[in-house]
Amino acid sequence: MTLILDTLRRPELELLASIEGFSLDSIAGAELPDFLGGWEILVVTDHRTLRIWSDVEEHDFEGFKEQYSRLFVAQSDEGLEEATQKGNRYYFHSGERIDRIDLIRDTVRAEVMGFPTWEYVSDVAIVFSLSGGSLAIRREHMNLEVISASFSDTARTAEIPSPTSYFTDTIDTQHSFERLAIPIATLLRAAD
């Protein structure tokens, strides 16, 4: 069986872990509209600014070449000044402490003619649990580089919608889906 692992790498997990315990200032993006969607979002904290973005990579595990989006994390405040000038900086839940960060990791499995054939594992959302709510940054499509941010007054790893995808059941191929919410700290410990 083919396994495709499109998950955040350890340096990206470490960057996320580095802002746990610090305060959220804002989220921003030079082109981030008020419905908080695009292909990159800056998370500004009182420690550092992280850039979370999505891009596509090509795979052929389905029997044909297709693009699949992936989340990336880096330390960067490029575009923050422009975002601030354009009014594309949003201060919801500003000043709240980032208590914990979870990854929402989805696994899609395919059986072809009844045989397990491939398994695609990818991170679909990053959920920041805040002292007064939560911020989720998530992929809205498995195949397109579209991400969005949303705030809630409650913690809500269980409420993150599944991304749209091009996975389609056919007469000989069936897909199944599984979801895990995993604290960043747990992932880092497991990788040690």
Next chain:
Amino acid sequence: MGSGYGGGYAPGRSSTRGLKENHDQAARLFGTSRHGWLGQPGRQAHVQVIRTANPEQTANAAFNLLSQGGQIMWRDSGRVKLALFAPETSGEDMSAVTYRQISRMGDPAVDIKITGPDGFSYKIHFERER
């Protein structure tokens, strides 16, 4: 990630409803087949094909029509473009159109995602006529 970013906002329709209207207009221009999708069925269930003398020009024209009223962004010197449309209701996904100058097949491609109860998501490959 690319050699630059940019974007713009065309005032007016910027919600999912706007993209649906754009899709209806594009349907009159490009024709439809299964599910009311633009073009003819491709090899995969999510892929449609439009054959044309100038794939890049036609793909650009399709994106320009579909993206009207959306929040438009680009990168890689315009080789990848994205138009976003605000959700109709709170908590719903955005609707989106992307343009890719070179797709996995080597031709330009446009992806469309329209959210809501009658929503759909598919890809159009623009192939050169033979």
